[in-house]
Amino acid sequence: MNAQVPNASVKSVRWVDRAAIVYATGDIDLEHSTQFQQALLKLLDENPSYIVVNLKEVPYMDSSGVASLVKLLSRVRKSGAALRLVELNERVRSLFEITRLDSVFEIFGTEQEAIS
Amino acid sequence: MNAQVPNASVKSVRWVDRAAIVYATGDIDLEHSTQFQQALLKLLDENPSYIVVNLKEVPYMDSSGVASLVKLLSRVRKSGAALRLVELNERVRSLFEITRLDSVFEIFGTEQEAIS
């Protein structure tokens, strides 16, 4: 599999200075988490100072999507950068609560709040 | 079964002079068409000069829902009244096209257009 950005799970990436804002899309489950993760990790080649993952267009995520984000988080931390998640719908937010990861990730309501 | 208005398929009825505007709701299929039809026919007791059926909140309809409306149409015509359908989503509209009933029913985009 190629680590292409964009792909079926990452619609586009917008750069604001050294911040990468990633627009995820579609259900992130066992079928899509591998390409989701590959697209996210690929971004690190560009040395972002932080990555904002916008989940507005992700209706559903399961633990395999969460695993991709945990993987990204550990890589981002090693590189001294930061990771923020924004615009989680109620279902996706509840997944972070159930897995107690709502306190591990920095979660914001909007891009604005995450960037400022 | 009781012919109650409102019921699970007819959320409410609004009267504007002698016109009854009926707010349908939910999928109208074999499970719901009987009560949909009963609620509609029940309205005729009030002698409306016309009935507007608003289908905005009907995501899906099949031929059993259409049958209820055809039944209402024939009863309405006998009583000298009129029947208009408004706010059909694309799917429901296409059902009327497939069954060639788009030329039998008076179909309008909005309540405004149907009433004026």
Add this chain to the structure above:
Amino acid sequence: MSAESFKPIFMRIASSPSQLAVVRAVIEKVCELTGFDAKAAGRIMLSVDEALTNVIRHAYDGADDQPIEVEVATITDSPARSLRICLRDYGRVADPATIKSRDLANVRPGGLGVHIITECMDQVTYTPAEGGGTLLTMVKKLPSEKETRKT
């Protein structure tokens, strides 16, 4: 996901009107996964719903506890790439000649289901099933790869 990698799905439901919504949800999702657009998906859902309604009303005379089997598969190894939906009941078998809709011009309630099915699907065959009941096979050509929504 593509129509090529889609694996057959088998369901057994009861002949209850309350199950129609569940089968529609399956068909809608399968159509999305196999590349149909929302409009085409709506027509396929409608056909399956009408066919199930007929099984409930005609093959089972309205009984709500009889078995209906639904199988959804893609056929991609022939030039006519298609989605195939089979419905199997164990009810009364009708003479295929009697399975037809009324004249559309003669507007009255009912008598539209078979017309809808044949209008929306590319191929519709009713056959008496081995062991009793009817097997209805509905086939719809898959959208060409370039029309296909990316998923």
Add this chain to the structure above:
Amino acid sequence: MSAESFKPIFMRIASSPSQLAVVRAVIEKVCELTGFDAKAAGRIMLSVDEALTNVIRHAYDGADDQPIEVEVATITDSPARSLRICLRDYGRVADPATIKSRDLANVRPGGLGVHIITECMDQVTYTPAEGGGTLLTMVKKLPSEKETRKT
């Protein structure tokens, strides 16, 4: 429609990740029909999705063409009115003692599925199935009649 009149639904799917979305659509619709609110439905969908993911990854080692059977039913003849979802595979049977999630405090990718399932469902049992494989039974209490969304 009510949980009382809901009839059991049986499905057979393949162990392919692309089928998860179809099963989720079924579970979501069934939850709606049986009176769960959207939040509860989301947790039940998630549990079924995680359990299927585990069957694919652990019982079938990622093979995408093996059978998984799903049965959804309501149990309304006991005081504990509930929705029951059974998953049956024919794959490698695990020692029940090994089916458990990692310590949540030790954050690393993976190891959350079983925690999610046990957190979201009221009763979860893995039993070796007759004829090989595992039967996973997940039970969730139905919302009380007065909490139920009207449909």
